[in-house]
Amino acid sequence: MTTSSDGTAAPVWGDLSDDARAVLGPLREFLDAEVRPGATHRDATGEFPRAIVDELARLGLLGMQVPERYGGAGLDGETAARVIEEIAAADGSLCLTVASHNSLCSGHIMLAGSEAQLERFLPPLARGERLGAWGLTESGAGSDAAALRTRATEEADGTFVIDGSKAFITQGGVADTFVIVARTDAPTEGAHPSDGVSAFVVDGDTPGLSRGLPEKKLGLKSSDTTALTFEGMRVPGDRLLGTRGAAFRDVMRVLDAGRIGIAAMAIGLGRAALDVAARYALEREAFGRPIAHHQGVAFKLAEMATELDAARLLTLRAAALKDAGRDFVAAAARAKLFASTRAVQACDNAIQVLGGYGYIEEYEVGRLWRDARLTRIGEGTDEIQHLIIARALIRHYAAGGRAIDLP
Numbered sequence: 001m002t003t004s005s006d007g008t009a010a011p012v013w014g015d016l017s018d019d020a021r022a023v024l025g026p027l028r029e030f031l032d033a034e035v036r037p038g039a040t041h042r043d044a045t046g047e048f049p050r051a052i053v054d055e056l057a058r059l060g061l062l063g064m065q066v067p068e069r070y071g072g073a074g075l076d077g078e079t080a081a082r083v084i085e086e087i088a089a090a091d092g093s094l095c096l097t098v099a100s101h102n103s104l105c106s107g108h109i110m111l112a113g114s115e116a117q118l119e120r121f122l123p124p125l126a127r128g129e130r131l132g133a134w135g136l137t138e139s140g141a142g143s144d145a146a147a148l149r150t151r152a153t154e155e156a157d158g159t160f161v162i163d164g165s166k167a168f169i170t171q172g173g174v175a176d177t178f179v180i181v182a183r184t185d186a187p188t189e190g191a192h193p194s195d196g197v198s199a200f201v202v203d204g205d206t207p208g209l210s211r212g213l214p215e216k217k218l219g220l221k222s223s224d225t226t227a228l229t230f231e232g233m234r235v236p237g238d239r240l241l242g243t244r245g246a247a248f249r250d251v252m253r254v255l256d257a258g259r260i261g262i263a264a265m266a267i268g269l270g271r272a273a274l275d276v277a278a279r280y281a282l283e284r285e286a287f288g289r290p291i292a293h294h295q296g297v298a299f300k301l302a303e304m305a306t307e308l309d310a311a312r313l314l315t316l317r318a319a320a321l322k323d324a325g326r327d328f329v330a331a332a333a334r335a336k337l338f339a340s341t342r343a344v345q346a347c348d349n350a351i352q353v354l355g356g357y358g359y360i361e362e363y364e365v366g367r368l369w370r371d372a373r374l375t376r377i378g379e380g381t382d383e384i385q386h387l388i389i390a391r392a393l394i395r396h397y398a399a400g401g402r403a404i405d406l407p
Protein backbone atom coordinates (compact mmCIF):
# COMPACT_ATOMS: atom_id res chain seq x y z
CA MET A 1 0.00 0.00 0.00
CA THR A 2 1.27 3.49 -0.86
CA THR A 3 1.64 5.67 2.21
CA SER A 4 2.21 9.39 2.57
CA SER A 5 5.16 10.88 4.50
CA ASP A 6 3.25 10.79 7.83
CA GLY A 7 2.63 7.06 7.43
CA THR A 8 -1.08 7.25 6.63
CA ALA A 9 -2.58 5.64 3.52
CA ALA A 10 -2.44 7.92 0.48
CA PRO A 11 -5.93 9.21 -0.35
CA VAL A 12 -7.69 7.93 -3.47
CA TRP A 13 -10.76 9.25 -5.26
CA GLY A 14 -13.92 8.23 -3.42
CA ASP A 15 -12.33 8.52 0.05
CA LEU A 16 -14.13 10.73 2.54
CA SER A 17 -12.81 14.28 2.72
CA ASP A 18 -11.93 15.77 6.12
CA ASP A 19 -15.10 17.90 5.89
CA ALA A 20 -17.19 14.81 5.17
CA ARG A 21 -15.64 12.97 8.14
CA ALA A 22 -16.48 15.90 10.41
CA VAL A 23 -20.13 15.67 9.37
CA LEU A 24 -20.46 11.89 9.14
CA GLY A 25 -18.81 11.06 12.49
CA PRO A 26 -21.43 12.72 14.74
CA LEU A 27 -24.18 11.71 12.31
CA ARG A 28 -23.25 8.01 12.55
CA GLU A 29 -23.21 8.19 16.34
CA PHE A 30 -26.65 9.81 16.34
CA LEU A 31 -28.08 7.34 13.82
CA ASP A 32 -26.73 4.31 15.70
CA ALA A 33 -28.06 5.55 19.04
CA GLU A 34 -31.34 7.22 18.15
CA VAL A 35 -32.54 6.21 14.69
CA ARG A 36 -31.62 2.67 13.62
CA PRO A 37 -33.03 0.97 16.76
CA GLY A 38 -36.54 2.40 16.15
CA ALA A 39 -36.74 2.01 12.37
CA THR A 40 -38.61 -1.31 12.43
CA HIS A 41 -41.07 0.02 15.01
CA ARG A 42 -41.78 3.19 12.99
CA ASP A 43 -42.25 1.01 9.90
CA ALA A 44 -45.01 -0.80 11.79
CA THR A 45 -46.70 2.33 13.19
CA GLY A 46 -46.08 4.79 10.35
CA GLU A 47 -45.42 7.49 12.96
CA PHE A 48 -43.63 10.58 11.56
CA PRO A 49 -40.44 11.05 13.61
CA ARG A 50 -40.67 14.79 14.31
CA ALA A 51 -38.22 14.70 17.25
CA ILE A 52 -35.59 12.93 15.13
CA VAL A 53 -36.05 15.44 12.31
CA ASP A 54 -35.49 18.23 14.84
CA GLU A 55 -32.25 16.55 15.96
CA LEU A 56 -31.06 16.32 12.36
CA ALA A 57 -31.76 20.06 12.08
CA ARG A 58 -29.46 20.60 15.06
CA LEU A 59 -26.77 18.64 13.18
CA GLY A 60 -27.20 21.08 10.28
CA LEU A 61 -28.70 18.49 7.96
CA LEU A 62 -31.90 20.29 7.02
CA GLY A 63 -29.86 22.89 5.18
CA MET A 64 -27.20 20.57 3.86
CA GLN A 65 -26.32 22.44 0.69
CA VAL A 66 -27.81 25.79 1.64
CA PRO A 67 -24.95 28.34 1.74
CA GLU A 68 -23.83 29.31 5.24
CA ARG A 69 -24.96 32.93 4.73
CA TYR A 70 -28.56 31.65 4.60
CA GLY A 71 -28.13 29.49 7.70
CA GLY A 72 -27.18 26.23 5.97
CA ALA A 73 -24.22 23.86 6.25
CA GLY A 74 -22.94 24.63 2.73
CA LEU A 75 -21.90 21.02 2.07
CA ASP A 76 -20.64 20.03 -1.37
CA GLY A 77 -22.67 17.51 -3.37
CA GLU A 78 -20.37 14.56 -2.69
CA THR A 79 -20.63 15.04 1.07
CA ALA A 80 -24.39 15.54 0.84
CA ALA A 81 -24.65 12.23 -1.05
CA ARG A 82 -22.67 10.49 1.71
CA VAL A 83 -25.00 11.97 4.33
CA ILE A 84 -28.07 10.76 2.44
CA GLU A 85 -26.55 7.27 2.08
CA GLU A 86 -25.80 7.16 5.80
CA ILE A 87 -29.32 8.17 6.83
CA ALA A 88 -30.86 5.65 4.41
CA ALA A 89 -28.72 2.87 5.88
CA ALA A 90 -30.35 3.65 9.25
CA ASP A 91 -33.93 4.48 8.16
CA GLY A 92 -35.18 4.86 4.58
CA SER A 93 -38.27 6.85 5.57
CA LEU A 94 -36.22 9.43 7.43
CA CYS A 95 -33.89 9.61 4.44
CA LEU A 96 -36.74 10.43 2.04
CA THR A 97 -37.93 13.16 4.42
CA VAL A 98 -34.47 14.74 4.56
CA ALA A 99 -33.78 14.31 0.84
CA SER A 100 -37.05 15.86 -0.33
CA HIS A 101 -36.84 18.76 2.14
CA ASN A 102 -33.27 19.53 1.07
CA SER A 103 -33.05 18.79 -2.61
CA LEU A 104 -36.59 19.37 -3.84
CA CYS A 105 -38.02 22.21 -1.73
CA SER A 106 -34.87 24.11 -0.67
CA GLY A 107 -33.11 23.02 -3.86
CA HIS A 108 -35.76 24.65 -6.05
CA ILE A 109 -35.69 27.86 -4.00
CA MET A 110 -31.87 27.97 -4.19
CA LEU A 111 -31.97 27.41 -7.94
CA ALA A 112 -34.65 29.91 -8.89
CA GLY A 113 -35.18 32.29 -5.97
CA SER A 114 -34.41 36.01 -6.07
CA GLU A 115 -32.00 37.33 -3.41
CA ALA A 116 -34.98 38.55 -1.38
CA GLN A 117 -36.60 35.09 -1.58
CA LEU A 118 -33.36 33.31 -0.60
CA GLU A 119 -33.03 35.55 2.46
CA ARG A 120 -36.66 35.09 3.41
CA PHE A 121 -37.35 31.40 2.77
CA LEU A 122 -34.06 29.52 3.14
CA PRO A 123 -32.99 30.25 6.75
CA PRO A 124 -36.10 28.80 8.46
CA LEU A 125 -35.91 25.73 6.18
CA ALA A 126 -32.16 25.32 6.81
CA ARG A 127 -32.63 25.59 10.58
CA GLY A 128 -35.47 23.09 10.46
CA GLU A 129 -37.96 25.59 11.89
CA ARG A 130 -40.06 24.91 8.81
CA LEU A 131 -40.31 21.60 6.96
CA GLY A 132 -40.33 21.77 3.18
CA ALA A 133 -42.23 19.85 0.48
CA TRP A 134 -42.36 20.02 -3.31
CA GLY A 135 -45.51 19.56 -5.35
CA LEU A 136 -45.16 18.67 -9.02
CA THR A 137 -46.93 15.34 -9.56
CA GLU A 138 -50.69 15.19 -10.20
CA SER A 139 -53.01 12.23 -10.56
CA GLY A 140 -52.83 12.66 -14.35
CA ALA A 141 -49.28 13.99 -14.63
CA GLY A 142 -46.32 11.97 -13.27
CA SER A 143 -43.64 10.99 -15.79
CA ASP A 144 -45.39 13.31 -18.22
CA ALA A 145 -45.09 16.22 -15.80
CA ALA A 146 -45.83 18.83 -18.44
CA ALA A 147 -49.40 17.51 -18.57
CA LEU A 148 -50.08 19.17 -15.19
CA ARG A 149 -53.45 20.91 -14.89
CA THR A 150 -53.20 22.92 -11.67
CA ARG A 151 -53.91 26.52 -12.70
CA ALA A 152 -52.54 29.76 -11.26
CA THR A 153 -54.55 32.76 -12.46
CA GLU A 154 -53.03 36.21 -11.98
CA GLU A 155 -55.31 38.98 -10.72
CA ALA A 156 -54.94 42.69 -11.43
CA ASP A 157 -52.98 43.30 -8.17
CA GLY A 158 -50.46 40.55 -9.02
CA THR A 159 -51.94 37.94 -6.65
CA PHE A 160 -52.14 34.40 -8.07
CA VAL A 161 -55.20 32.24 -7.40
CA ILE A 162 -54.31 28.55 -7.53
CA ASP A 163 -56.84 25.77 -8.21
CA GLY A 164 -56.07 22.10 -8.72
CA SER A 165 -54.47 19.19 -6.92
CA LYS A 166 -51.23 17.30 -6.41
CA ALA A 167 -50.59 13.60 -5.74
CA PHE A 168 -47.98 11.67 -3.72
CA ILE A 169 -46.42 14.71 -2.04
CA THR A 170 -43.70 13.80 0.46
CA GLN A 171 -44.31 15.81 3.67
CA GLY A 172 -47.71 16.79 2.22
CA GLY A 173 -49.34 16.41 5.63
CA VAL A 174 -46.59 17.91 7.76
CA ALA A 175 -44.78 20.58 5.71
CA ASP A 176 -44.82 24.30 6.54
CA THR A 177 -43.40 25.51 3.22
CA PHE A 178 -44.34 24.13 -0.18
CA VAL A 179 -42.97 24.78 -3.63
CA ILE A 180 -45.99 24.26 -5.89
CA VAL A 181 -45.77 23.96 -9.66
CA ALA A 182 -48.79 25.28 -11.58
CA ARG A 183 -49.74 26.43 -15.05
CA THR A 184 -50.01 30.22 -15.38
CA ASP A 185 -50.54 30.21 -19.14
CA ALA A 186 -52.13 27.68 -21.46
CA PRO A 187 -49.56 26.48 -24.01
CA THR A 188 -49.92 28.46 -27.22
CA GLU A 189 -50.35 26.87 -30.65
CA GLY A 190 -47.13 25.08 -31.61
CA ALA A 191 -45.44 25.74 -28.23
CA HIS A 192 -44.07 22.93 -26.07
CA PRO A 193 -46.56 21.70 -23.40
CA SER A 194 -44.05 22.69 -20.73
CA ASP A 195 -44.37 26.38 -21.69
CA GLY A 196 -46.53 28.42 -19.31
CA VAL A 197 -45.53 26.49 -16.17
CA SER A 198 -44.60 28.52 -13.05
CA ALA A 199 -43.56 27.74 -9.48
CA PHE A 200 -44.64 29.34 -6.19
CA VAL A 201 -43.54 29.25 -2.57
CA VAL A 202 -46.69 28.58 -0.53
CA ASP A 203 -47.12 28.59 3.25
CA GLY A 204 -48.74 25.48 4.69
CA ASP A 205 -51.47 27.50 6.44
CA THR A 206 -52.61 29.36 3.31
CA PRO A 207 -56.44 29.34 3.11
CA GLY A 208 -57.63 27.11 0.25
CA LEU A 209 -54.87 24.53 0.76
CA SER A 210 -56.14 21.14 2.01
CA ARG A 211 -54.04 18.11 2.75
CA GLY A 212 -55.22 14.55 2.11
CA LEU A 213 -54.93 11.62 4.49
CA PRO A 214 -51.55 9.86 4.64
CA GLU A 215 -51.20 7.36 1.78
CA LYS A 216 -50.94 3.72 2.87
CA LYS A 217 -47.71 2.83 1.14
CA LEU A 218 -45.81 -0.39 0.42
CA GLY A 219 -42.75 0.99 2.21
CA LEU A 220 -41.19 4.19 3.57
CA LYS A 221 -44.08 4.10 5.97
CA SER A 222 -42.91 6.74 8.42
CA SER A 223 -42.32 9.22 5.61
CA ASP A 224 -45.46 11.32 5.18
CA THR A 225 -47.09 11.17 1.72
CA THR A 226 -50.41 12.88 0.92
CA ALA A 227 -52.39 14.46 -1.86
CA LEU A 228 -52.96 18.23 -1.81
CA THR A 229 -55.97 20.18 -3.03
CA PHE A 230 -56.05 23.90 -3.86
CA GLU A 231 -59.35 25.73 -4.03
CA GLY A 232 -59.10 29.46 -4.66
CA MET A 233 -55.73 29.48 -2.87
CA ARG A 234 -54.45 33.08 -3.03
CA VAL A 235 -50.68 33.49 -3.26
CA PRO A 236 -49.05 36.95 -3.33
CA GLY A 237 -47.08 37.83 -6.47
CA ASP A 238 -43.78 37.93 -4.56
CA ARG A 239 -44.10 34.14 -4.08
CA LEU A 240 -43.51 33.50 -7.80
CA LEU A 241 -40.23 31.54 -8.03
CA GLY A 242 -38.19 32.26 -11.14
CA THR A 243 -39.61 33.56 -14.39
CA ARG A 244 -43.37 33.34 -14.94
CA GLY A 245 -44.18 30.61 -17.46
CA ALA A 246 -40.59 29.32 -17.64
CA ALA A 247 -40.33 27.17 -14.51
CA PHE A 248 -40.37 23.80 -16.25
CA ARG A 249 -36.66 24.02 -16.98
CA ASP A 250 -36.03 24.67 -13.26
CA VAL A 251 -38.26 21.71 -12.38
CA MET A 252 -36.17 19.43 -14.60
CA ARG A 253 -32.93 20.74 -13.04
CA VAL A 254 -34.32 20.14 -9.55
CA LEU A 255 -35.14 16.55 -10.53
CA ASP A 256 -31.73 16.04 -12.17
CA ALA A 257 -30.03 17.01 -8.90
CA GLY A 258 -32.54 15.10 -6.78
CA ARG A 259 -31.64 11.89 -8.62
CA ILE A 260 -28.16 11.97 -7.09
CA GLY A 261 -29.87 11.90 -3.68
CA ILE A 262 -32.21 9.06 -4.63
CA ALA A 263 -29.22 7.06 -5.93
CA ALA A 264 -27.43 7.65 -2.61
CA MET A 265 -30.58 6.62 -0.73
CA ALA A 266 -30.71 3.36 -2.72
CA ILE A 267 -27.06 2.63 -1.90
CA GLY A 268 -27.70 3.18 1.82
CA LEU A 269 -30.62 0.75 1.79
CA GLY A 270 -28.65 -1.84 -0.22
CA ARG A 271 -25.71 -1.42 2.13
CA ALA A 272 -27.89 -2.11 5.15
CA ALA A 273 -29.19 -5.25 3.42
CA LEU A 274 -25.63 -6.45 2.76
CA ASP A 275 -24.73 -5.91 6.43
CA VAL A 276 -27.68 -8.00 7.61
CA ALA A 277 -27.09 -10.74 5.03
CA ALA A 278 -23.32 -11.05 5.53
CA ARG A 279 -23.58 -11.21 9.33
CA TYR A 280 -26.38 -13.76 9.11
CA ALA A 281 -24.46 -15.88 6.59
CA LEU A 282 -21.49 -16.14 8.94
CA GLU A 283 -23.68 -17.30 11.84
CA ARG A 284 -26.28 -19.53 10.23
CA GLU A 285 -25.09 -23.06 9.64
CA ALA A 286 -26.38 -25.57 7.11
CA PHE A 287 -24.81 -28.88 6.06
CA GLY A 288 -22.19 -28.51 8.79
CA ARG A 289 -20.82 -25.04 8.02
CA PRO A 290 -21.78 -21.38 7.96
CA ILE A 291 -23.87 -20.73 4.87
CA ALA A 292 -21.34 -17.99 3.86
CA HIS A 293 -19.06 -20.90 2.94
CA HIS A 294 -21.57 -22.29 0.45
CA GLN A 295 -20.66 -20.79 -2.88
CA GLY A 296 -24.29 -20.06 -3.84
CA VAL A 297 -24.60 -17.76 -0.82
CA ALA A 298 -21.08 -16.28 -0.97
CA PHE A 299 -21.54 -15.29 -4.62
CA LYS A 300 -24.72 -13.40 -3.77
CA LEU A 301 -22.81 -11.40 -1.16
CA ALA A 302 -20.01 -10.79 -3.64
CA GLU A 303 -22.48 -9.53 -6.25
CA MET A 304 -24.10 -7.19 -3.72
CA ALA A 305 -20.75 -5.72 -2.63
CA THR A 306 -19.56 -5.24 -6.21
CA GLU A 307 -22.73 -3.56 -7.42
CA LEU A 308 -23.06 -1.27 -4.39
CA ASP A 309 -19.45 -0.17 -4.80
CA ALA A 310 -20.04 0.57 -8.50
CA ALA A 311 -23.28 2.40 -7.67
CA ARG A 312 -21.50 4.58 -5.12
CA LEU A 313 -18.76 5.50 -7.60
CA LEU A 314 -21.34 6.41 -10.26
CA THR A 315 -23.22 8.51 -7.71
CA LEU A 316 -20.16 10.33 -6.40
CA ARG A 317 -19.07 11.02 -9.97
CA ALA A 318 -22.44 12.58 -10.80
CA ALA A 319 -22.18 14.68 -7.62
CA ALA A 320 -18.60 15.72 -8.50
CA LEU A 321 -19.68 16.77 -12.01
CA LYS A 322 -22.48 18.85 -10.52
CA ASP A 323 -20.15 20.41 -7.92
CA ALA A 324 -17.76 21.34 -10.73
CA GLY A 325 -20.56 23.07 -12.65
CA ARG A 326 -20.34 20.52 -15.48
CA ASP A 327 -23.14 18.68 -17.28
CA PHE A 328 -24.27 15.96 -14.88
CA VAL A 329 -27.73 15.13 -16.26
CA ALA A 330 -26.98 11.78 -17.94
CA ALA A 331 -24.46 10.86 -15.23
CA ALA A 332 -27.12 11.40 -12.54
CA ALA A 333 -29.65 9.36 -14.53
CA ARG A 334 -27.15 6.52 -14.96
CA ALA A 335 -26.31 6.64 -11.24
CA LYS A 336 -29.98 6.57 -10.23
CA LEU A 337 -30.91 3.81 -12.67
CA PHE A 338 -28.01 1.59 -11.64
CA ALA A 339 -28.10 2.31 -7.91
CA SER A 340 -31.85 1.84 -7.54
CA THR A 341 -32.14 -1.36 -9.59
CA ARG A 342 -29.05 -2.89 -7.95
CA ALA A 343 -30.16 -1.87 -4.46
CA VAL A 344 -33.53 -3.56 -4.96
CA GLN A 345 -31.68 -6.66 -6.20
CA ALA A 346 -29.35 -6.48 -3.19
CA CYS A 347 -32.33 -6.39 -0.83
CA ASP A 348 -33.89 -9.31 -2.70
CA ASN A 349 -30.60 -11.25 -2.40
CA ALA A 350 -30.54 -10.48 1.32
CA ILE A 351 -34.04 -11.94 1.73
CA GLN A 352 -32.83 -15.06 -0.10
CA VAL A 353 -29.72 -15.38 2.09
CA LEU A 354 -31.89 -15.24 5.21
CA GLY A 355 -34.22 -17.93 3.84
CA GLY A 356 -37.48 -18.16 5.81
CA TYR A 357 -36.28 -15.54 8.29
CA GLY A 358 -35.92 -13.09 5.41
CA TYR A 359 -39.68 -13.26 5.06
CA ILE A 360 -40.29 -12.41 8.72
CA GLU A 361 -40.68 -8.70 9.48
CA GLU A 362 -38.39 -8.69 12.50
CA TYR A 363 -35.40 -9.43 10.26
CA GLU A 364 -35.45 -6.00 8.58
CA VAL A 365 -34.53 -7.09 5.04
CA GLY A 366 -38.19 -7.09 3.96
CA ARG A 367 -38.51 -3.44 5.04
CA LEU A 368 -35.30 -2.59 3.22
CA TRP A 369 -36.67 -4.17 0.02
CA ARG A 370 -40.00 -2.31 0.36
CA ASP A 371 -38.21 0.98 1.04
CA ALA A 372 -35.71 0.52 -1.78
CA ARG A 373 -38.46 -0.21 -4.29
CA LEU A 374 -39.49 3.46 -4.29
CA THR A 375 -36.08 4.49 -5.59
CA ARG A 376 -36.98 2.90 -8.95
CA ILE A 377 -40.08 5.14 -9.17
CA GLY A 378 -39.57 8.48 -7.40
CA GLU A 379 -37.92 11.44 -9.17
CA GLY A 380 -38.26 9.63 -12.47
CA THR A 381 -38.92 5.93 -13.03
CA ASP A 382 -36.36 3.47 -14.47
CA GLU A 383 -37.97 3.96 -17.86
CA ILE A 384 -37.58 7.75 -17.70
CA GLN A 385 -33.91 7.33 -16.72
CA HIS A 386 -33.44 5.10 -19.79
CA LEU A 387 -35.01 7.86 -21.92
CA ILE A 388 -32.70 10.55 -20.49
CA ILE A 389 -29.61 8.38 -20.92
CA ALA A 390 -30.59 7.32 -24.44
CA ARG A 391 -31.32 10.88 -25.56
CA ALA A 392 -27.95 12.10 -24.28
CA LEU A 393 -26.25 9.15 -25.99
CA ILE A 394 -27.92 9.83 -29.32
CA ARG A 395 -27.00 13.53 -29.16
CA HIS A 396 -23.43 12.57 -28.25
CA TYR A 397 -22.96 10.15 -31.16
CA ALA A 398 -24.78 12.43 -33.60
CA ALA A 399 -22.17 15.08 -32.72
CA GLY A 400 -19.32 12.63 -33.44
CA GLY A 401 -18.70 11.56 -29.81
CA ARG A 402 -17.38 8.19 -28.71
CA ALA A 403 -17.93 5.87 -25.76
CA ILE A 404 -14.72 7.05 -24.11
CA ASP A 405 -16.05 10.60 -23.66
CA LEU A 406 -19.68 9.96 -22.73
CA PRO A 407 -21.51 12.98 -21.30
Ligand SMILES: Cc1cc2nc3c(=O)[nH]c(=O)nc-3n(C[C@H](O)[C@H](O)[C@H](O)COP(=O)(O)OP(=O)(O)OC[C@H]3O[C@@H](n4cnc5c(N)ncnc54)[C@H](O)[C@@H]3O)c2cc1C
Nearest residue numbers: 134135136137142143144168169170377378379380381383
Ligand atom coordinates in the same frame (compact mmCIF):
# COMPACT_ATOMS: atom_id res chain seq x y z
C1 LIG B 1 -43.59 7.56 -1.95
C2 LIG B 1 -43.65 8.59 -3.06
C3 LIG B 1 -43.21 9.88 -2.81
C4 LIG B 1 -43.30 10.84 -3.82
N1 LIG B 1 -42.94 12.14 -3.53
C5 LIG B 1 -43.20 13.11 -4.44
C6 LIG B 1 -43.01 14.49 -4.10
O1 LIG B 1 -42.57 14.82 -2.99
N2 LIG B 1 -43.32 15.43 -5.03
C7 LIG B 1 -43.80 15.11 -6.26
O2 LIG B 1 -44.06 16.02 -7.05
N3 LIG B 1 -43.98 13.81 -6.63
C8 LIG B 1 -43.71 12.81 -5.74
N4 LIG B 1 -43.91 11.48 -6.08
C9 LIG B 1 -44.40 11.16 -7.40
C10 LIG B 1 -43.39 10.41 -8.28
O3 LIG B 1 -42.37 11.27 -8.69
C11 LIG B 1 -44.17 9.77 -9.45
O4 LIG B 1 -44.95 8.73 -8.90
C12 LIG B 1 -43.27 9.24 -10.54
O5 LIG B 1 -42.63 10.30 -11.23
C13 LIG B 1 -44.05 8.40 -11.58
O6 LIG B 1 -45.20 9.05 -12.00
P1 LIG B 1 -46.61 8.26 -11.99
O7 LIG B 1 -46.76 7.64 -10.66
O8 LIG B 1 -47.67 9.18 -12.47
O9 LIG B 1 -46.43 7.09 -13.05
P2 LIG B 1 -46.68 7.19 -14.62
O10 LIG B 1 -46.00 8.38 -15.18
O11 LIG B 1 -48.14 7.03 -14.89
O12 LIG B 1 -45.92 5.89 -15.13
C14 LIG B 1 -46.52 4.59 -15.10
C15 LIG B 1 -45.56 3.65 -15.83
O13 LIG B 1 -45.44 4.06 -17.21
C16 LIG B 1 -44.08 4.25 -17.53
N5 LIG B 1 -43.92 5.31 -18.51
C17 LIG B 1 -44.50 6.54 -18.52
N6 LIG B 1 -44.08 7.25 -19.58
C18 LIG B 1 -43.22 6.45 -20.27
C19 LIG B 1 -42.45 6.60 -21.45
N7 LIG B 1 -42.44 7.74 -22.16
N8 LIG B 1 -41.67 5.56 -21.86
C20 LIG B 1 -41.63 4.42 -21.15
N9 LIG B 1 -42.34 4.21 -20.02
C21 LIG B 1 -43.11 5.22 -19.58
C22 LIG B 1 -43.43 4.62 -16.19
O14 LIG B 1 -42.03 4.42 -16.23
C23 LIG B 1 -44.15 3.69 -15.25
O15 LIG B 1 -43.57 2.42 -15.30
C24 LIG B 1 -43.80 10.50 -5.10
C25 LIG B 1 -44.21 9.17 -5.35
C26 LIG B 1 -44.17 8.24 -4.33
C27 LIG B 1 -44.66 6.85 -4.62
